Amino acid sequence: MLRLAIAGDLHGQWDQADAQLLDILQPDALLVVGDLADGDVMLPRLLRQLELPVACVLGNHDAAKDASGRTLARMEQTLGDLHCGWSLKLLDPVPLSVVGGRPGSAGGGFYLSPAVKAHWGELSLFDSAQRITAAAVQAPADQPLVLLAHSGPTGLGSEAADPCGRDWKRPACDWGDQDLQEAIRCIRKQRPLPLVVFGHMHHRLRHGAGQRRTLLQDRQGTVYLNAACVPRHGVDAMGSAWRHFSWVEMNHLGVVQLAAHRWYSLDGAVINEQRLLDLQPALS
Numbered sequence: 680m681l682r683l684a685i686a687g688d689l690h691g692q693w694d695q696a697d698a699q700l701l702d703i704l705q706p707d708a709l710l711v712v713g714d715l716a717d718g719d720v721m722l723p724r725l726l727r728q729l730e731l732p733v734a735c736v737l738g739n740h741d742a743a744k745d746a747s748g749r750t751l752a753r754m755e756q757t758l759g760d761l762h763c764g765w766s767l768k769l770l771d772p773v774p775l776s777v778v779g780g781r782p783g784s785a786g787g788g789f790y791l792s793p794a795v796k797a798h799w800g801e802l803s804l805f806d807s808a809q810r811i812t813a814a815a816v817q818a819p820a821d822q823p824l825v826l827l828a829h830s831g832p833t834g835l836g837s838e839a840a841d842p843c844g845r846d847w848k849r850p851a852c853d854w855g856d857q858d859l860q861e862a863i864r865c866i867r868k869q870r871p872l873p874l875v876v877f878g879h880m881h882h883r884l885r886h887g888a889g890q891r892r893t894l895l896q897d898r899q900g901t902v903y904l905n906a907a908c909v910p911r912h913g914v915d916a917m918g919s920a921w922r923h924f925s926w927v928e929m930n931h932l933g934v935v936q937l938a939a940h941r942w943y944s945l946d947g948a949v950i951n952e953q954r955l956l957d958l959q960p961a962l963s
């Protein structure tokens with residue numbers, strides 16, 4: 680069984696306590712969906728120090744309003760081979776392949792910010808989908824494949840509370856990325872795709888409208904998980920610190936057995952769990 684910890688949009692919230700918590704939890708890998716810290720390279724440096732396999736894709740906030748693209752470049756360079764935008768990352772020795780979606784995305788269909796264009800250049804929706812697809816078909820056929828993106832794909836619903844639904848402005852609409860949906864369509868013609876992980880659309884909806892739906896599974900079995908619990912640092916009712924990770928367990932065939940949001944105390948105890956999908960047999 681592969682055990683994956685997923686950190687939703689960090690927005691500056693990552694520290695040594697998170698690293699120590701991972702030492703206790705011992706997941707096989709960590710996936711990070713971007714929006715690290717508005718251009719602060721300390722966050723990518725901390726991720727680089729982790730000893731477990733890590734894959735990350737940058738988000739829109741990682742440009743830090745620097746339209747020149749230099750901040751994005753610095754963030755990507757500091758992440759080094761942890762960053763997998765438009766590319767394949769093998770999580771050696773873990774038998775799992777991760778392919779990143781379009782980095783720097785702010786969702787909304789297909790929009791390239793000035794910073795993204797300055798750093799990565801102009802490209803079309805289909806160019807972007809083709810890059811993601813080309814990376815995915817390079818992945819070993821005998822390993823499960825995960826797509827890791829900052830913004831999720833279109834097609835997951837148009838209500839504000841849907842995994843990529845626009846909640847800050849009426850009317851609500853599907854705010855996912857069209858290139859990612861197109862890539863998923865092309866990849867699945869060639870191989871199974873058990874899991875798509877993303878962030879960007881925070882769980883708590885604006886205007887006091889409650890919480891977002893964060894997991895969907897489509898008819899082909901692909902699980903879509905929005906990991907953007909923001910803020911991911913907090914305290915429980917007793918004043919003790921907690922940390923959020925989304926947690927996925929997948930068997931060697933790539934079937935997702937468990938997906939949950941978990942809030943941990945710093946000693947690794949689960950304070951609170953929201954189970955989203957559970958195929959595990961009940962203990963008797």
Ligand SMILES: [Fe+2]
Pocket residue numbers: 688714738739740784785829879880
């Ligand atoms: Fe974002």
